[in-house]
Amino acid sequence: MASLSVSKEQIHMIESNKDCLLEAAFDTHLEWQPLAIYAENIPIGFTMIGALDEKPGTIWLDRFMIDYRYQGKKYGKNSLALILNYISTEYPDKKILLSVHRSNNFAINLYKSFGFKLTEEIDPDNQEIIMIK
Template identity: 45%
Template structure:
């Protein structure tokens, strides 16, 4: 496994938009096209393709927001591994690499994400990686989890 990220650009956007999850997981995450549209409208979001060597296997969206003051917040907003590549350990490895990337890119010691209560597979993954619930909910009613670098 040799995972790395490439920014989503006009050259790989269509390929990224073709990524999908199994039907039973669709209500937990927006499509890549919806994510990219949101990122086009909000400059704080960064979008990347998740690659294993030269094969696009997934997508992620993350960003840093200046508010709340004084320090702002870094958010890992979306992580999607294409259904063809699910169950092979790519999700765990990709989130771990994204945490490292965000820590370096934003010089932050805390990263947030939100997840639906019914998304037990993702909750398990995030807990294994060291995320904990902070008792808060986002505007969509998802529970917020926090990762603290030690």
């Protein structure tokens, strides 16, 4: 998973998978769950969920990325649908939070198409816009 990457134009918009895996290993109080995204037995993406009830009644979809070689092939939309289904099945009464870089209009529109709404909040850790579903 650590070798997967977004495009050069997107690197400033998301933490690396390597950093996420290290965070999951060492920041254990938030109980991060790193999850690989596969298509036909090929790793194509990465996501991480956790921080259950850090804000009461919520769970974070903290990372979601599709490797640059697989973008534009509907893997992102299909994978996000599966991830959201997993979260709603495992944590049925939790609202889902995520943060997104303010200039990432593609991601913002993708999340909106799945029912996420922009909040007035900014994530203090990375200055990203917080969305909720």
